[in-house]
Amino acid sequence: MSDADTRLQPRKSGLTRRQKRALSRGAQYVVFVAAVIAFAVAADWGRLKNQFAQWDLVKQMFPDVITLALKNTVLYTMSGFVVGLVLGLVIALMRLSPVGPYRWLAGIYIEIFRGLPALLIFVFVGVAVPLAFPGTEIPGGTYGKVALALGLVSAAYMAETIRAGIQAVPKGQMEAARSLGFSHARAMVSIIIPQAFRIVIPPLTNELVLLFKDSSLVLFLGVTLEERELTKFGRDLASQTANSTPILVAGLCYLLVTVPLGFVVRRLEAKAGEATK
Secondary structure (H helix, E strand, O other), rough: OOOHHHHHOOOOOOOOHHHHHHHHHHHHHHHHHHHHHHHHHHOOOOHHHHOOOOOOHHHHHHHHHHHHHHHHHHHHHHHHHHHHHHHHHHHHHHHHHHHHHHHHHHHHHHHHHHHHHHHHHHHHHHHHHHOOOOOOOOOHHHHHHHHHHHHHOOOHHHHHHHHHHHOOOOHHHHHHHOOOOOHHHHHHHHHHHHHHHHHHHHHHHHHHHHHHHHHHHHHHOOOOHOOOHHHHHHHHHHHOOOOOHHHHHHHHHHHHHHHHHHHHHHHHHHHHHHHOO
């Protein structure tokens, strides 16, 4: 083929890989903006405002939604987290124990409590325990029951997280401690477990966020007016007023805690990633 014939052939006008990616992102943005505009045009904002944005009801909820409902939610969450952390550490050590029955018991616990819905655990603590042990009261009343229920649920997940953290500590740390005269138990308490907790802080913080939301199941224990958490508080007021504004406000109160905690989790994960580089 002569040079003249080559010049007469049309040139291929294909897009580069970068241009294709840019075009794909642009198309996705267009679809997203179109969906938002379609929703904004189709939604009945008047009815939404009447059902979810009654300012008088919002003012009626304060300060109790903060001083009572949010405070109880935080107390339930923190007490459940502490119980779950202690129990989870014990189960993680049992899981790593050279004693077979300890490993079996820890494995059975983890499989059962990871597989059951949290609601069933609350029902078990609130109904089955008093029936099985007549006359026995869980210390702390409702707060104790919630701490136990949330602790049982979270301990199964925390145990696996802590176990992974312990196994992530280099084996040389234990060998160095033993060479310095540390017993196995003392080396675990003084050297291995502290390092493991530094590794698992991000996933444990994420578990705290999940517990904060699971605390809404306390309503199945039959709480008093002074023991209500955010969900129960919002549902009661919504039922009294036949309006969903209190539920929306309760949801925003959850976000006041979960969004900052989520930011903390991301920062901790980023720092952990930088430390491992």
